[in-house]
Amino acid sequence: xxxxxxxxxxxxxxxPLRADVPFSGLLxxxxxxxxxxxxxxxxxxxxxxxxxxxxxxxxSELSVFDALQTRSFEQVLGALxxxxxxxxxxxxxxxxxxxxxxxIKEALINTVHAMxxxxxxxxxxxxxxxNQELARYRTVFTTNYDLLHHWAIEQGNDTITDLFVGQDPSxxxxxxxxxxxxxxxxxGGLHLVRNQDGTARRLTSTEGTLLGNFAINxxxxxxxxxxxxxxxxxxxxxxxxxRSSDYLSFCYGQLLEHGDNLCLFGxxxxxxxxxIVDALRLAAPKVVAISIYPRSPAFIQHQKRHYAKLFxxxxxxxxxxxxxxxxxxxxxxxxxxxx
Numbered sequence: 001x002x003x004x005x006x007x008x009x010x011x012x013x014x015x016p017l018r019a020d021v022p023f024s025g026l027l028x029x030x031x032x033x034x035x036x037x038x039x040x041x042x043x044x045x046x047x048x049x050x051x052x053x054x055x056x057x058x059x060s061e062l063s064v065f066d067a068l069q070t071r072s073f074e075q076v077l078g079a080l081x082x083x084x085x086x087x088x089x090x091x092x093x094x095x096x097x098x099x100x101x102x103x104i105k106e107a108l109i110n111t112v113h114a115m116x117x118x119x120x121x122x123x124x125x126x127x128x129x130x131n132q133e134l135a136r137y138r139t140v141f142t143t144n145y146d147l148l149h150h151w152a153i154e155q156g157n158d159t160i161t162d163l164f165v166g167q168d169p170s171x172x173x174x175x176x177x178x179x180x181x182x183x184x185x186x187x188g189g190l191h192l193v194r195n196q197d198g199t200a201r202r203l204t205s206t207e208g209t210l211l212g213n214f215a216i217n218x219x220x221x222x223x224x225x226x227x228x229x230x231x232x233x234x235x236x237x238x239x240x241x242x243r244s245s246d247y248l249s250f251c252y253g254q255l256l257e258h259g260d261n262l263c264l265f266g267x268x269x270x271x272x273x274x275x276i277v278d279a280l281r282l283a284a285p286k287v288v289a290i291s292i293y294p295r296s297p298a299f300i301q302h303q304k305r306h307y308a309k310l311f312x313x314x315x316x317x318x319x320x321x322x323x324x325x326x327x328x329x330x331x332x333x334x335x336x337x338x339x
Contacts, residue, residue, distance in 0.1 A: 007300075007301050007304035007305060007308070007320075008301070009297035009298075009300040009301055011292055011294060011300060011320055011321055011322040012319060012320065012321040012322070013321065013322060013325045014289075014291075014321045014322070014325040014326040014327075015325070017289055017319055017321050021261055021287050021289065021319070022261060023137065023260075023261045023262065023263045023287075023289065024137060024138040024139065024260040024261060024262075025137055025138065025139045025140075025141065025258050025260055025261070025262040025263070025285070026134070026137040026139070026140045026141065026262070026263045026265065027141045027142070027143075027255075027262060027263070027264045027265070027267055027276075027280075028140065028141065028142040028143070028144060028149075028265050028266060028267065028328070029142075029143055029144065029264075029265070029266040029267025029268065029269075030143075030144060030266060030267070030268075031265065031266020031267065031268070031291065031293065031323065031329070032142075032144065032148075032265055032266040032328045032329070033144050033146050033148055033266070034266070035266065035323075035328060035329050035330070035331075035333050035334060036117065036122075036126060036148060036333050036334060036335055037116075037117035037148075037334075037335055038334070039115050039116075039117070040115065040116075040117075040144075040146060045073070045108075045111060045112075045115075045231045046065070046071040046073075046231065048111045048114070048115065049073075049107045049108060049110075049111040050062070052107060052110045052111045052114055053110075053114070054110045055103075055106050055107055055110055056107055056110075057103075057104065057107045058103065060100060060103070061100055061103050061104045061107065064076055064079075064080065064100055064104065070237050071231070071237070072230065072231060072237060072238075072241055073104065073108050073227065073229075073231055074188070074194065074226060074227060074228060074229060074230065074231070074241055075237075075240070075241055076104060077101060077104060077105060077108075077226045077227070078194065078226050078244075080097045080098075080100055080101040080104070081101060081196075081226060083097040084097045084098045084101065108227070112190060116146060116147070116190075117146075117148070117335060119151070121335050122148075122151060122335070123335070124155065126333050126335070127151055127152045127155040127156075128152075128155070128156075129327060129330065129333060130148065130149065130152035130328070130333075131152045131153060131155065131156035131157075131159075131160065132327070133327040133328055134149065134152065134153070134160055134181060134183065135156070135159045135160055135181050136181075137181055137263075138181065138182070138260075139181070139182045139184065139254065139258065140160075140181060140182065140183045140184065141184050141186055141251070141254070141255055141258075142183070142184070142185055142186065142187075143186045143187045143267065143273070143276065144185075144187070144189075145185065145187050145188055145189045145190055145229035145230075145231070146189075146190060147189070147190055147191060149183060150162070150189060150191050153183060158180075159180055159181060160180055160181040160182075160183050161178055161180045161181070161182060161183065162182075162183045162184075162185070162202065163175070163176055163178070163182060163184070164192075164200075164201065164202040168201060168204070169201060169202040169204065170199065170200065170201040170202075171199065171200045171201070171246065171247040171250070173246060173250060176250070182254075184250075184251040184254055184255075185229075185247075185248075185251060186230075186242075186248070186251050186252060186255065186276070187229055187230035187231075187238070187248075188200075188227070188228040188229035188230055188245070188247075188248060189228070189229055190227065190229065191203050191205075192227070192228040192229065192247075193225035193226060193227060193228055194225075194226045194227075194228040194245060198244060198245055198246055199246055199247070200228050200245055200246065200247035200248075203225075228245060228247070228248070230242065230248070234272070235272070235273075235274035235275045235278075238272075238275055239275050242275070252275075252279065255276070255279045255280070255283065256279045256282055256283055257283060258283045258285065259283050259284060259285055259286070260285060260286075261285055261286060261287040261288070261289075262280075262285040262287075262288050262289070263288075263289045263291075264288055264289065264290045264291065265291045265323070265326060265328050265329070266291060266323065266328065266329070269306075269307065269310055277310050280311070281310075281311065281314060284314055284315065284316060285316060286315075286316065286317065287316070287317045287319060288311070288316060288317070288318055288319070289318075289319040289320075289321055290307050290318060290319070290320050290321070291320075291321055291322075291323035291326055291329060292304070292320050292321070292322070292323060293323045293324070293329075294322055294323070294324065300320075303320075304318075304320055307320075
């Protein structure tokens with residue numbers, strides 16, 4: 001049983017732990033992306049969009065977020081897209097919602113480009129290491145929406161699937177049975193878009209152009225694709241976005257049902273991740289191995305108490321290991337951030 005108690009500062013090494021306990025699931029958080037590119041350590045995509053150097057969110061755009069009481073780009077862009085279409089059908093001017101749509105999307109584009117690792121800096125050895133580790137699990141859940149894992153599986157040997165199939169890769173609930181490792185994006189991704197009917201599809205740009213083409217504003221179209229990712233917000237706000245998508249709902253449902261042993265890497269499970277904690281408490285894996293970055297003995301003890309409190313009262317064994325001893329935390333993966 002997981003009880004709230006005093007913990008020491010000792011951390012296990014990952015390989016002996018893996019040898020001792022079989023793990024069928026992996027839940028990856030932002031720490032895995034930061035291990036490769038430290039600029040992924042931003043606190044808030046929304047706040048970055050307010051201050052990005054090129055065309056940040058202005059007062060008119062911010063007023064839309066305030067009116068909808070959200071910081072979710074997906075929700076705001078989806079609402080503006082719907083409003084524009086309804087106005088057009090009613091012969092009401094759609095210029096205002098259309099203009100706000102493109103302004104918000106442009107701020108999002110500029111923000112993502114400013115913080116994301118460029119494709120030209122990604123080392124093939126890094127992608128190979130990521131692919132090799134992800135393929136060791138039956139299911140990989142990730143709350144990251146950057147492109148690292150997508151690039152990794154695209155460069156791999158077809159042992160991992162994201163469940164998007166077909167010539168125009170789309171998610172089909174009738175085609176989710178597979179013998180391959182499943183990579184499930186709990187919060188969507190920069191390479192995923194939401195169709196008007198709530199279905200999801202994956203963009204088909206090549207690795208070198210996918211980031212550059214992310215969410216390009218094409219004002220010649222009626223309205224273009226809405227990126228499918230849950231960037232931030234409250235537990236309720238994130239669940240609202242998840243429930244509005246068949247793909248995100250499926251991924252979250254799989255986490256709710258994951259009762260097998262689980263490795264938790266690079267995930268702080270902070271206040272904003274209450275919906276993830278709720279899912280894990282309901283799934284109640286027998287063993288959860290949790291990575292902790294060994295900053296100091298006091299930090300390690302604080303982190304152990306944090307996780308123990310989250311899962312207090314459950315018949316769940318927590319095992320804490322050194323993040324740097326795990327293949328996803330290998331210091332060799334780190335790419336220096338350009339100045």
